[in-house]
Amino acid sequence: MKPAIEFNGFSYAYRQDKLALNNIQVSIPKGSFTVITGPSGAGKTTLCLAIAGAVPQYFGGSVAGNVQVNQTDTRNISMHDLALHVGSVLQDYESQLVAMTVEEEIAFGLENMGMAEHDIQERVRRVLQRVGLEGLEQREVSSLSGGQKQRLAIAGVLVLEPEIIVLDEPTSALDPQGAVQIYELLHTLNSQGVTVVVVEHDLSQVLSYAQQVLVIHEGKLLYCGTLSEVLPCMIDYPELQTAMPILWQVKLQLEEALERKFADWRSVEDAKQDIVRFIMQNKGVCRSA
Amino acid sequence: MRRYAPLTKLILTIIISIWAILFDSPAILAGVAGLQLLLLAITRVSTTVYKGILGLVMFALMLAVMQYLFGATISLALVTGLRMLNMTLIFIIMLASTRISDITAALVKQCRIPSDYAFMFTAALRFIPDFLEESKAVREAQSCRGYSSRGNAFKRMKSYLTVVEPLVLRAVTKSETMAMSLELRGFGSQRQQASLAHVALHGRDYILISLTTLVTLALIINKLQPIGF
Numbered sequence: 001m002k003p004a005i006e007f008n009g010f011s012y013a014y015r016q017d018k019l020a021l022n023n024i025q026v027s028i029p030k031g032s033f034t035v036i037t038g039p040s041g042a043g044k045t046t047l048c049l050a051i052a053g054a055v056p057q058y059f060g061g062s063v064a065g066n067v068q069v070n071q072t073d074t075r076n077i078s079m080h081d082l083a084l085h086v087g088s089v090l091q092d093y094e095s096q097l098v099a100m101t102v103e104e105e106i107a108f109g110l111e112n113m114g115m116a117e118h119d120i121q122e123r124v125r126r127v128l129q130r131v132g133l134e135g136l137e138q139r140e141v142s143s144l145s146g147g148q149k150q151r152l153a154i155a156g157v158l159v160l161e162p163e164i165i166v167l168d169e170p171t172s173a174l175d176p177q178g179a180v181q182i183y184e185l186l187h188t189l190n191s192q193g194v195t196v197v198v199v200e201h202d203l204s205q206v207l208s209y210a211q212q213v214l215v216i217h218e219g220k221l222l223y224c225g226t227l228s229e230v231l232p233c234m235i236d237y238p239e240l241q242t243a244m245p246i247l248w249q250v251k252l253q254l255e256e257a258l259e260r261k262f263a264d265w266r267s268v269e270d271a272k273q274d275i276v277r278f279i280m281q282n283k284g285v286c287r288s289a
Numbered sequence: 290m291r292r293y294a295p296l297t298k299l300i301l302t303i304i305i306s307i308w309a310i311l312f313d314s315p316a317i318l319a320g321v322a323g324l325q326l327l328l329l330a331i332t333r334v335s336t337t338v339y340k341g342i343l344g345l346v347m348f349a350l351m352l353a354v355m356q357y358l359f360g361a362t363i364s365l366a367l368v369t370g371l372r373m374l375n376m377t378l379i380f381i382i383m384l385a386s387t388r389i390s391d392i393t394a395a396l397v398k399q400c401r402i403p404s405d406y407a408f409m410f411t412a413a414l415r416f417i418p419d420f421l422e423e424s425k426a427v428r429e430a431q432s433c434r435g436y437s438s439r440g441n442a443f444k445r446m447k448s449y450l451t452v453v454e455p456l457v458l459r460a461v462t463k464s465e466t467m468a469m470s471l472e473l474r475g476f477g478s479q480r481q482q483a484s485l486a487h488v489a490l491h492g493r494d495y496i497l498i499s500l501t502t503l504v505t506l507a508l509i510i511n512k513l514q515p516i517g518f
Contacts, residue, residue, distance in 0.1 A: 112475035
């Protein structure tokens with residue numbers, strides 16, 4: 001499958017003295033659900049901004065290597081044009097909401113693109129349904145809950161129908177239920193073909209969805225792979241252990257104690273089934289002995 | 290008022306402000322203010338608007354009292370307070386009866402103001418509730434660290450600095466994020482800006498604009514060559 005995003009030896013420094021990203025070499029496949037994790041200040045946000053073209057176009061700074069989105073170098077395309085392919089939801093998503101009402105907020109990007117009124121209304125209607133905000137068109141943005149504002153921020157970028165959506169810690173300000181709802185929405189979008197890239201500190205939230213995990217540490221790409229490839233390696237780094245899902249901490253400890261490999265635990269249900277299977281197998285062994 | 294186009298209301302705001310300057314009789318100015326309150330009642334706005342107006346009336350009263358205390362006549366003090374009230378009342382009526390996006394669209398499409406400047410107006414209004422919420426959050430956080438709004442005015446102003454400082458820093462950070470997100474959403478691109486807002490003028494708009502403009506011209510002429518208004 002062709003990659004949606006490619007980092008080719010990409011290094012970046014906001015100022016001359018310190019590299020925010022150091023020789024990043026990674027490829028994010030089209031239609032994948034990729035999670036970026038790492039300790040605070042590791043360079044996760046910079047990586048997201050590089051995909052959106054804001055690094056280096058908006059921030060300036062020094063660059064080596066390149067980032068390609070759909071085989072186009074992000075430095076050879078304006079941020080406005082790149083926004084048609086990459087939708088970005090920033091960490092402080094509330095600052096991203098600039099209009100007074102829900103409808104105006106969603107229409108904002110389309111108005112900037114100079115789209116005809118009829119098409120704007122049609123797209124706004126469609127995207128409101130997609131993110132579950134139908135019926136709230138005339139509500140004032142300031143009166144929405146945190147989860148609704150997050151959905152609105154997603155709707156604001158989805159309305160441009162980008163193939164890629166990048167979200168920087170989308171659930172950091174949400175309650176657990178709101179976080180689950182946001183990830184379910186992202187999963188639905190992903191199953192509709194949208195490439196999803198998410199920055200997440202708490203990997204337990206994305207266990208069921210993540211297809212690829214990138215671990216960033218001090219600006220470098222430490223690991224890249226599936227959950228089962230990456231999570232066991234993270235245990236070696238104390239600063240990364242907080243991101244480890246409890247379920248996987250238990251799994252890895254059990255594997256070490258029992259000297260046996262379990263399948264990927266993406267949910268408590270998976271873990272339960274795996275453990276029951278193991279117990280049943282052991283009973284069989286005991287009986288035959 | 291809601292049926293009138295945003296441009297009509299913008300023009301009316303300017304016209305009433307001119308009237309407030311031209312009239313120097315407290316009775317007439319009070320009459321204009323009364324007329325505006327009637328207009329507001331017909332427009333059916335939320336109770337928060339009335340609360341705001343009550344605050345304005347108090348401020349106008351304070352202004353008049355201050356003028357009087359500093360040596361102005363009662364008439365001049367009343368005129369000053371009423372002028373301020375008239376100018377702000379019409380502005381509130383316009384804001385309460387018009388969607389901000391419609392005002393912005395009228396400024397861009399009909400007044401030919403660059404969309405960047407018109408957007409600044411919308412964005413400023415959009416962030417007022419957020420700013421108030423943040424100010425409350427900062428005040429609460431600082432009270433946990435000993436901030437108190439008690440004492441004399443000087444003491445209160447000094448202690449309020451502990452609230453203002455983080456608030457300003459937050460506002461600057463927010464504005465930086467917002468600027469970047471605007472770029473990411475195509476704002477300021479070379480494409481022709483579209484808008485969902487309907488701002489075209491109708492017959493009733495032309496009638497109201499013509500009538501109020503004629504009255505204003507008559508008032509100006511009367512001011513220059515008094516004929517007894």
